Amino acid sequence: MAFGNMFEIAEDPKNYSAVRIKIATSEDVISWSFGEVKTSETINYRTFKPERDGLFCGKIFGPIHDYECICGKYKRMKHRGITCEKCGVEVIESKVRRERMGHIKLATPVSHVWFLKGVPSRIATLLEMTLRDLERVLYFDAYIVMDPGGSEIEKLSIVEEEQAIEMKDKFPELELGMGAESVRMLMREMDLEELDNQLREELRSVNSETRRKRIAKRLNIVSSLLHSGNSVDAMIVDTLPVLPPELRPLVPLEGGRFATSDLNDLYRRVIHRNNRLKRLIELRAPSIIVKNEKRMLQESVDALFDNGRRGRPMVGSNKRxxxxxxxxxxxxxxRFxxxxxxxxxxxSGRTVIVVGPTLKLHQCGLPKVMARELFKPFIFHKLIDYQEIHTIKMAKKKLEENSPRVWAILEEAVREHPVLLNRAPTLHRLGIQAFEPVLIEGKAIQLHPLVCTAFNADFDGDQMAVHVPLSVEAQLEAKILMMSTNNVLSPSNGKPLMTPTQDMVLGLYWITRETEGAQGENKIFSNRQEVVTAHDHGKVDLHARIHVRLNPGEALVETTVGRAILSLIVPEEVPYSAINRQLKKKQMAELIDTAYRTAGNIKTVRMLDEMKNLGYRFATRAGFSISMMDMVIPEEKHGLLSRAQSEINRINTEYQEGAITDGERYNQVIDVWAKTTEKIAEKMLGGLSKGMIDAEDQTEKVNSIFMMADSGARGSNQQMKQLAGMRGLMAKPSGEIIETPILANFREGLNVLEYFISTHGARKGLADTALKTANSGYLTRRLVDVAQDTVITQHDCGTLDGIDMTALIESGEIIEALGDRVLGRVVLEDVIDPLDENNVIVEAGHELTEAEVKLIEEAGIEKIRVRSILTCIADHGACRLCYGRDLAHGHLVNMGESVGVIAAQSIGEPGTQLTMRTFHIGGTASRRAEQNTWDARFSGLLRFEDLKEVRDRDNNLIVLGRRGEAVIMDQHGREKERRPLPLGAKLRRTAGDEVAQGDTIAEWDPFSIPIITDVSGFVKFVDLEEGETFREQVDEVTNLSRRVVKESPNHEKRPRILILDS
Incomplete structure (x- = not known):
């Protein structure tokens, strides 16, 4: 069948090409129905049998029990197909009560709430009425003109009830209507084809934009109705379908009460009001009563279709x-x-996760009890294959007996059969990964520590779900695409996701440290194996500086014992310089990245597992601990605080004297405290990094807390600052900074006031985490919705367009270098060396690799034109060359890759994680000291662009415009640094000066915007009148007054400053 009708059982249900959803007409509803529901009764309270013609009627919907009529005359299958002459119920299976529909014939037509209240209202747009007017007509609040009948009143205009009688007397031919019946008559009068042509003509001739929009909206609905073949008057309903009773059940509870679906309540109200209306019409009740009943029927049908869409929702007995x-x-x-x-x-199953440090990267520990249940069909299959049993029943029995043979077969079934692990919330595609199961005792899944980052899992009670791919295709897909070993890189940024964390980082940081004067310093070794042997025998210290020959015939390399041990697990392709340094978390990620690019996936995965083992081993052997004594408070803290306090006193004095405003005072106070906090933190970190000399053996002991933060294993400088420096400024929930900082740190302990100020931030952290997580999940969902059809459909779309890429610079700071932005993109035009025009660095149409990006940066190129998905001209989706590199695999994207979903997940996933950050910092204000100078980051020649300047009375050069920029050039004329200069900045250097790195070029006040004149003379205020254009404002603290310019009601007066010559 070409189009499937929902209620027709097709000969071949799987053979269809499309499904059409249409508006059901009364004829459709009656054709589906097996009888009319006439009463609002449900079941008999005494017999618990359904009432005849009620909402659960057996005659309409079928028997309650299989092959048994309601009255009990016919029972069992021998009477199949007979209709009982006593109760009228057909003797068939009871499952028809899930399929058979009924109908309710309404006493008066009602409008369908979807087409009335949907945006835009379909009925109102078709009739060219406002929704408010249409609602008044449908809900019996006003009349609509059906036929002017010779009067000047326009058709479809609204007439109030009071005026209607008057007008009827005046114009007897005038026809007025009210309710859905009248609206249906008006809709039936419409000739859609004629209206379509008329609207198209109007659209061509009308110039008014608002009128064109209105016509276009109406035309859209008319042409859609013509195209779909829907009947216009089907939007007004006079026959309601009744859902099969098993889909809106009535369930008996203990104690003789019933739990019922809300739909039964809604249907009962409709039937109740419909029957009452029929009776009122038969009795010829006054029109006001009939109108009210019709309105109530309309409201009850609205509630049945979409409760709460119009007006207040109908509520049940519990006010819900x-x-x-x-x-x-x-x-x-x-339902969807x-x-x-x-x-x-x-x-599938779900259980708690625990860490599995002995697992390989592609493995997960699966509890035996769980595996036995999950792999049941495979165990049955193997038992039958080995002819140990012959029926499934026997296999089940054998499984329940827990015989050793079952466990042996389970081991066999599990071997090389991947399982999928999923941790909710699945924010990106790495939230579901495949592993090979290893059977373990216990009831918890063991997870490899390196995949925790991708799952965002920790072991504080997290749970994970296991799914078994059944078909061969699903298993193959899991192995090739979803295996954890094939997901080393992040799809969102191309950086390694499987990097060591916490203990592993600490262990690797420890073995790559270098300590002066350690045992065995400057010893020479012929190979790395010798180093391991010497260390195992206690002849050299792990941190001793030594010289070793890495490979036969090569020169000696200066390194440490720990680094030589680490190099044994790193692939040969990786340059030794990547290891021969103090490895922190960031450097470890770089090492893994280098290994992946140079040695490939398999060797990198092996290296990762070895790094995990080495990290854990040495973290244990190092014996790190945290003690109160590790939180060393800097000696200079007291002096810095008293200096800051005297600075605050000076600022307050200036404010008291009226030299600065309250706003300036606040900004300056905050700035002083921000700078002091930073200085104390610097002193503290400096002290911690030096370590302490052990009194017994005179060796240097390194501070454990410092190592944990410095290595990136746990904690941050900001948290250390709060432990041993000072907590600093705190923010109110509104985001405003409290100007009284917390001077104490956690080691010293907080007093009552300081603790109270702290609670602000802690509460805000908790509230934000709860509220924003939901929002960011919703954002991901909407992004996926909008981008999911963007798929790579062709190799090259052939576009000649692209976008220019430059380094991202914000107020002189390079946020993202050009190389990072263009890596993996395809260049649109040849990239030529600016110093040698014949040297083409990269040819057009080529994907930029790491090596080429390095060449580009060395050549000092500032702008490159690359292909972009924004300029791709593929008919559907995008092409490979415009997209560039697939970040998850490090090569040009494959055909068919769903890049839209990857993009959506890459934006949405970090959003959820960022929300958690407020909570961890604990509400300390993250405001840094404002910058008030610009120091050169490179040496070179200084040049100014678009700069207007003026000399002040002290002969200083002051920046006059807002568009001026300072640029530092190297000897080849290439730009090294560019910085905008704020209005009022005082220049320390002039154009053409040679500047060295660190030289101050300009300084300014970051908290005020000055008014500067470029001519000298006398100041004259114009149009400054008290009460008119300015007001006197008295500061409550200082009792000093200042003049504040305000907007004048008299627009002719413009307060301004004139500079007059002498």
Whole structure:
């Protein structure tokens, strides 16, 4: 069948090319129905049998029990197909109560709330009425003109009830209507084809933008109706379908009460009001009563379709809004997202995770009890294969007996059969990865420590789900695409995700340290194996500086014992310089990245496992601990604080004297404390890094806390600052900084006031974490929705367009270098060396590799034109060359890669993680001391661009404009640094000066914007009138007044300053 009708059972249900959803007409509803529901009764309170013609009627919907009529006359299969002459119920299977629908014939037509209240309102747009007017007509609040009947009143205009009688007397031919019946008549009068042509004509002739928009909106609905073949008047309903009773069940509870679906309540209200309306019409009740009943019927049908869409929602006995038909479909808990898109699956389990430090990177520990259940079909298959049993029943029995043979076969079934591990929330594709299971005792899954970053898992009670891929194709896909060993790099930034963390970082940092005067210093070794032997026998210290020959015939290399040991596990392709340094977390990521690019995936994975083992081993042997004595408070702290306090006193004095405003005072105070906090932190870190000399053996002992933060294993400088420096400035929940800082640190302890100020930040952290996590998850969902059809569909779209890439610079600081921005992109034009025009560094159409990026940076190129997905002209999706490198694998993207989803996840996943950060810092204000000088970062020749300057009375050069920039050039005329100069900056150097690195070029006040004149003379204020253009403002603290210019009601007066000559 070309188009599937939902309610027709097709001969071949799988053979269809499309499904069409149409508006159901009354004829459709009656054709689906097995009978009319006439009463609002459900089941008999005494017999618990369904009432006849009620919402659970057996005659309409079928029997309650298989092959048994309601009255009990016919029972069992021998009477199949007979209709009982007593109760009218067909003797068939009871499952038809899930399929058979009924209908309710309404006494008056009602509008469908979806087409009335949807945005834009379809009915209102078609009739060219406002939604408010249409609602008044449908809910019996006003009349609509159906036929002017010779009067001057326009058709479709609204008439109030009071005026209607008057107008009827005046114009007897005038036809007025009210309610859905009148609206349906108006809609039936429409000729859609004629209206379509008329609107198209109007659209061509009208010039007004708003009118064009209105016509286009109406035309869109008219042409959609013509195209779909939907009937216009089907938006007005006169027959309601009734859902099969098993889909809105009534369940008996203990104690004789019933739990019922909300739909039953909503249907009962509709039937109740419908029957009452029928009776009122038969009794010829006054029109006001009938109108009110019609309005109530309309409201009850609205509530059934979409409760709460219009007006207040209908509520049940517990004051909770009732769940309507729309609510059952929409949202996260609706039918689509809850049951159709996200199903519970067989052969899956979930349990707590624990760390598995002995596992290989491609393995996970799976509890035996869990595996036995998950791999049940495979065990049965093997038992039958080995002819140990012959039926599934026997296999089940054998499994329950826990015989040793079952465990042996389980081992066999599990071998090389990957399982998928998933940790919720799955924010990016690495939230589900494949592993080879290793059977373990216990009831917790063991997880490899290196994959924790990708899953964002920790072992404080996190749970994970296991899924078994059943088909050969699924297993193959899991092995090739989803295996943890094939996901070393992050899809969002191309950097290694599987980097050592915490203990491993600490262990590797420890073995790559160098200590002066260590045992065995300056010894020479012929190879690395000798170093290991000497260390094992205690002849050389781990941190001793030694000389070793790495490979036969090569020169000696100066290194340390630990680094020589580490080099044994690193692939040969990796240059020794990558290891021969103090390795911190960042350097370890660089080492893994280098290994991946030079030695390939397999060797990198082996290296990662070895790094994990080495890291754990040496972290244990180093014996790190944390003690209060490690939190060393700098001696200079007291002096720095008293200096800051005297600076604050000076600022306050200036404020008291009226030299500065309250705003300036606040900014300066905050700045003083920010600078003091930074200085104390510097002194503290400087003291900790030096270590302490052990009194017994006179060896240097390194501070454990410093090593943990410095290596990147745990904690940060900011947290150390709070432990042993000073907590510093705190922020209010509004984000405003409290000007009284916390002078104490955690080691000294906080007093009551300081503790109270701290609680602000802690509470904000908790609240933010709860609120923003949900928002960021929703953002990811919307991003995926919008980008999911962007797929790589062709190799080259042939575009000649691209975008220019330059380094990202913000206020003189290079945020992201050009090399980092263009790596992996395809260049659009040849990249030519600026010093040698014949030297083409990279040819057009070539993907930029790490080596080429290095050449570009060395050549000092500032701008490159690259292909971009923004300028790709592929008909669908994007092409490989415009997209560039697939960051997860380090080569040009493959055909068919869903780059849109990857992009959406790459934005959404960090968003959720960032929310957590507030909580960890604990509310300390992250404001840094404001910059008030510019010191050159490179040496070179100084040049100014677009600079206006003026000399002040002290002969200093002052920047006059806002667009001026200072540039430092090297000897080849290439730009090394560029910086915007703020208005009012005092220049220390002039154009053409040679500047050295660190020279101060300009200084300014970051907290005020000066008004500067470029001519000298006398100041004259114009249009400054008290109460009119300025007001006197008295400072409550200093009792000094100052003049504040305000907006004048008289627009002719413009307060300004004139400079007059003498």
């Amino acid at each position: 809004p009732l769940k309507s038909l729309s609510d059952m479909l929409k949202g996260k808990q609706g 997202r809850q049951n159709l898109l996200g199903k519970r699956v067989d052969y």
